Amino acid sequence: MDTTITKTVYAASAVLYALLVLTIFLRKKLILKRAGKCVLSVRPRSAKFSASIIVCAPFIMLFSAFVDLRFYFKWMLCAVALLATEIAVREASTLRSSGVYENGIVTEGEVILFTHISGAKKGSETGEIRGECIAELEVRGKGMRRITYADEGERDAVLKAIFECCPQLKRGMV
Structure with a gap:
């Protein structure tokens, strides 16, 4: 059997x-x-x-x-x-499509919609791992999401694009 x-x-x-x-x-x-439509594409x-x-x-x-x-x-x-x-x-599924889009952020195989994000900020200095540049997103119902980017310029460009698409999140930036 x-x-x-x-x-x-x-x-x-x-x-x-x-x-x-x-x-x-x-x-x-x-x-x-x-x-939706791509606003900012990040390095694959x-x-x-x-x-x-x-x-x-x-x-x-x-x-x-x-x-x-x-x-x-x-x-x-x-x-x-x-x-x-x-x-x-x-x-x-999203290796070559990561970035900021008009309705949310595409990263690591998912889309995090702006309607689900309650705050966005740069990763804290103590949270930086081996020099990685991290953006932290507070996602309703899922907690803090940490997204790693290639360098500070890319991370800052992503945060700028997020705040342009969803200005109410800028208040949550530290």
Whole structure:
């Protein structure tokens, strides 16, 4: 019985993996539709992370099929591979489209609408990690979102564009 269930899990994992990868362009289209017209485009993020996970995830699932593990470990490896694929696909869907748009900010596979943002500011000096330039957005219902930019000029340009699109947020700047 365990082999039948395990085979079903592998088949379902393969189908889910394929669906996740095939949705990259659909996700991008839907995100950009919600975001509106581009106001400021930022430097594209590297695709190495997303591509390597998307390539390696099926090998993790195959590895679990050929290694003698208990069936729940095999299921767990499939679940971890699918979760990693979801994260990579989410990131890959907006790699070349990150920036400020008329309705919000597109970053890391999502659009943060201006209507959901209650404040925006530069990252605090103590919050800077290894010289990274961070913009902090207070998002209603989700808490503080920290977005990393390539340099201070890019971060400042993004904050300026945000405040031009949504002037009421300027009061929240520190």
